[in-house]
Amino acid sequence: MLRTLILYATTEGHTAKIVQRIAQRLQTLGHAVETHRADAVPSGMDPSAYDGIIIGSSIHYGHHPGYFRALVRRHRAVLTARPSAFFSVSLSAGGPGAKPEAAQRYLETFLHQVNWHPLQAVTFAGALQYSKYGTFKRSLMRMIVGMAGGDTDMSRDYTYTDWGAVDRFADGFAGQFKQT
Numbered sequence: 001m002l003r004t005l006i007l008y009a010t011t012e013g014h015t016a017k018i019v020q021r022i023a024q025r026l027q028t029l030g031h032a033v034e035t036h037r038a039d040a041v042p043s044g045m046d047p048s049a050y051d052g053i054i055i056g057s058s059i060h061y062g063h064h065p066g067y068f069r070a071l072v073r074r075h076r077a078v079l080t081a082r083p084s085a086f087f088s089v090s091l092s093a094g095g096p097g098a099k100p101e102a103a104q105r106y107l108e109t110f111l112h113q114v115n116w117h118p119l120q121a122v123t124f125a126g127a128l129q130y131s132k133y134g135t136f137k138r139s140l141m142r143m144i145v146g147m148a149g150g151d152t153d154m155s156r157d158y159t160y161t162d163w164g165a166v167d168r169f170a171d172g173f174a175g176q177f178k179q180t
């Protein structure tokens with residue numbers, strides 16, 4: 001059975017939901033999947049013990065988190081030597097007022113910074129979770145989202161992720177093993 005590791009960074013938890021979806025899909029395709037938050041990786045975790053690795057992170061204030069960049073840099077050799085894939089989650093990637101070119105720029109900047117060139121690198125639309133933000137963040141997000149033409153009703157949360165696209169990403173990752 002192929003062993004797949006997924007390392008991810010999330011702030012409000014939506015990227016974790018995307019990871020769950022990918023993990024479920026890969027499990028139905030016969031993979032054994034292990035997932036870890038990048039800020040809570042168990043000591044002694046060895047990425048080289050896995051057949052393939054998926055890396056994913058959300059964007060806040062125009063960046064993937066610094067600790068996430070450091071983690072990817074640390075394991076770049078292993079990532080390069082195995083089937084691997086990257087996904088970037090943001091509101092720029094989809095939903096009302098999206099700016100796909102900005103989402104693509106976040107992704108490309110990150111891959112350039114960590115000097116990693118995975119076969120698969122995609123952007124996924126994230127979620128707007130007013131219920132999870134504190135007072136300041138709620139107002140800030142409402143203002144930014146409103147200026148972009150997005151959803152400003154703070155009495156509910158919004159999910160813009162295309163789950164079919166997430167499934168296709170997982171299928172593509174599984175397909176990398178057939179090519180090797």
Ligand SMILES: Cc1cc2nc3c(=O)[nH]c(=O)nc-3n(C[C@H](O)[C@H](O)[C@H](O)COP(=O)(O)O)c2cc1C
Nearest residue numbers: 010011012013014015058061062090091092126127
């Ligand atoms: C404080 C804050 C800043 C954000 N900054 C950006 C940004 O600069 N560009 C963008 O496209 N999305 C931005 N987002 C949207 C997040 O990427 C999106 O909500 C994502 O789903 C968060 O995923 P997570 O819950 O896994 O952290 C921001 C969200 C918050 C709450």
